[in-house]
Amino acid sequence: MNGSLAERExxxxxxxxxDIKSMTPQQIERFCAGELGQRPGRGLRTAALLFKERIVSxxxxxxxxxxxxxxxxxxxSISQIRVDQTEQSDDGTAKLLYxxxxxxxxxxxxxxxxxxxxxxxxxxxxCASGCRFCLTGxxxxxxxxxxxxxxxxxxxxxxxxxxxxxxxxxxxxxxEPLSNYDAVRAFVETATDGNGLGFSPxxxxxxxxxxxxxxxxxxxxxxxxxxxxxxxxxxxxxxDRIMPVNRVYPLERLLQAIRYYCESSGxxxxxxxxxxxxxxxxxxxxxxxxELLDGLPCMVNLLLFNPFPGSDLLRPGEExxxxxxxxxxxxxxxxxxxxxxxxxxxxxxxxxxxxAAAAPPKTS
Ligand code: SF4
Numbered sequence: 139m140n141g142s143l144a145e146r147e148x149x150x151x152x153x154x155x156x157d158i159k160s161m162t163p164q165q166i167e168r169f170c171a172g173e174l175g176q177r178p179g180r181g182l183r184t185a186a187l188l189f190k191e192r193i194v195s196x197x198x199x200x201x202x203x204x205x206x207x208x209x210x211x212x213x214x215s216i217s218q219i220r221v222d223q224t225e226q227s228d229d230g231t232a233k234l235l236y237x238x239x240x241x242x243x244x245x246x247x248x249x250x251x252x253x254x255x256x257x258x259x260x261x262x263x264x265c266a267s268g269c270r271f272c273l274t275g276x277x278x279x280x281x282x283x284x285x286x287x288x289x290x291x292x293x294x295x296x297x298x299x300x301x302x303x304x305x306x307x308x309x310x311x312x313x314e315p316l317s318n319y320d321a322v323r324a325f326v327e328t329a330t331d332g333n334g335l336g337f338s339p340x341x342x343x344x345x346x347x348x349x350x351x352x353x354x355x356x357x358x359x360x361x362x363x364x365x366x367x368x369x370x371x372x373x374x375x376x377x378d379r380i381m382p383v384n385r386v387y388p389l390e391r392l393l394q395a396i397r398y399y400c401e402s403s404g405x406x407x408x409x410x411x412x413x414x415x416x417x418x419x420x421x422x423x424x425x426x427x428x429e430l431l432d433g434l435p436c437m438v439n440l441l442l443f444n445p446f447p448g449s450d451l452l453r454p455g456e457e458x459x460x461x462x463x464x465x466x467x468x469x470x471x472x473x474x475x476x477x478x479x480x481x482x483x484x485x486x487x488x489x490x491x492x493x494a495a496a497a498p499p500k501t502s
Contacts, residue, residue: 155215159188159286162324163333174209184210185333192293194218219290224298231479234295238263238287242280246291246311248299249479255299256306259291261322262313267347270380271370271412271443271451274312283313285324292335307337310345310366316352326363339363345410350387350395357402366408366439367396371418372426380417380451393430406435413459414443415452424465437472444478 161169163185170181180202187193187201196202196211222243223235232248247258265272266279288309296304307329309315315322322344328334329342339362346353347368356365369392371377377384387395396407409431413419431438440463443453459475466473 156213157217157284157286158184158210158214159217159289159328160284160321160324162285162327163189163331164327165324170206174206174213176206176209180206182333185331188216189289189328189331189334190336217286217290219287219294221294221298227479229479232298234298236260236291236294238283244283244287244291244312246295247479248295248304250302254305255302256308257292257295257304258308258311259288260311260313261288261309261315261318265313266317267314268382269347269368271414271449273446279313279317282318282321285321285328288321288325289328289335306341306343308343308345308366309363310343314347314349315344316346316349316356319352319355323359323361326361330362343408347381347383348387348392349383350391353392353395353399354402357399360403364408365399365405366410367392368410368412369427370410370412370414372423372430376418380414389430393434396436397434400435406437409436409438410441411438412441412443413454413462415454415458417451419454419458419462421461421465424462428466428469428471431471437474438466439474439476440466441476441478 156169158166163182166185166188167178167181170176170184171178184199184202184206187199193199194216196207196214196216199207199210202210217239219236219238221234222237225233227233230250234246234248236244236246238244242263244260244263246260249256249258260283262282263280264277265274267275269275292304292307309322309325326339326342326344329337330339342363343366344356344361344363345366345368353365353367356363368381369377370380371384371389374384374388377389384392399405400407411418411427427438440459442456442459443451445451445453463473463475
């Protein structure tokens with residue numbers, strides 16, 4: 139739980155309600171056993187009703203004793219967010235615009251595949267990272283999302299999934315997940331807990347632009363999600379230009395953190411590499427990428443840039459991509475070409491910009 143309970147409750151002399159979905163199942167258990175004096179196991183039962191059964195009011199939690207229901211009602215709230223607008227792509231991808239309680243908006247994307255349905259989740263309103271190839275990066279950071287706002291994106295999206303179960307979660311929407319570390323860590327715990335959302339850790343992916351210390355922290359904290367790192371360049375000179383984070387954590391420092399992550403966690407990592415025409419798509423880049431990734435347990439996802447109005451970066455041709463991929467594969471690297479989905483509705487990678495559609499924050 140972020141901050142002490144006393145801090146959460148003290149606000150202008152009145153007691154604030156705790157947004158219960160921002161707590162992980164284990165935190166709810168400790169809260170119920172510790173602060174509410176309930177028997178062990180009742181908190182986990184409460185978590186299961188919230189996260190698995192999707193019950194939206196304490197009154198309806200008839201599987202709990204009346205005393206606990208009343209305690210929860212007095213101390214906690216169950217938040218929800220709604221989908222305000224949807225856009226459907228020709229390829230089946232759906233872009234969702236969620237309205238948050240304070241009037242801000244964020245976007246998410248539902249991406250159907252033959253055997254999976256992936257939901258792309260946002261972790262911040264806006265983003266401070268300023269990647270040049272990303273519309274979100276141009277809007278700056280407005281605020282972090284809470285863990286419950288990340289969970290609630292899943293619940294709200296389920297109503298737009300055409301009756302299919304969402305099988306994979308990727309934290310690749312608006313925001314840099316590792317800049318909102320505590321909420322993202324809590325979300326992953328809830329997502330992968332058997333009394334939470336019950337996803338396999340392999341089906342929950344955190345994607346980062348390269349915050350080296352937080353990558354190491356993920357390993358130290360044993361955060362049970364997969365990791366993808368958006369690399370996109372093989373020299374500091376180029377990466378500095380397209381991803382300002384590189385000026386703080388240059389390639390050598392970033393790769394040191396990724397190696398630490400892989401060694402400590404025993405996991406492989408996904409390297410995301412978007413090709414920009416004339417910037418990072420040369421055979422010399424492919425050769426440098428092979429050297430940089432030497433010995434790293436990883437796979438590489440290759441994508442072509444999705445241009446947007448006002449962007450000065452170019453989309454290279456398919457042939458450039460094929461040559462690049464073949465060079466990686468011949469060097470023994472697993473490299474997969476990913477097709478961007480939802481380009482016609484601006485739902486492809488780097489095309490989300492929910493704050494442009496946001497209503498002004500409420501003043502009351
Ligand atoms: Fe932020 Fe990700 Fe866009 Fe970079 S690519 S500006 S980290 S949302």
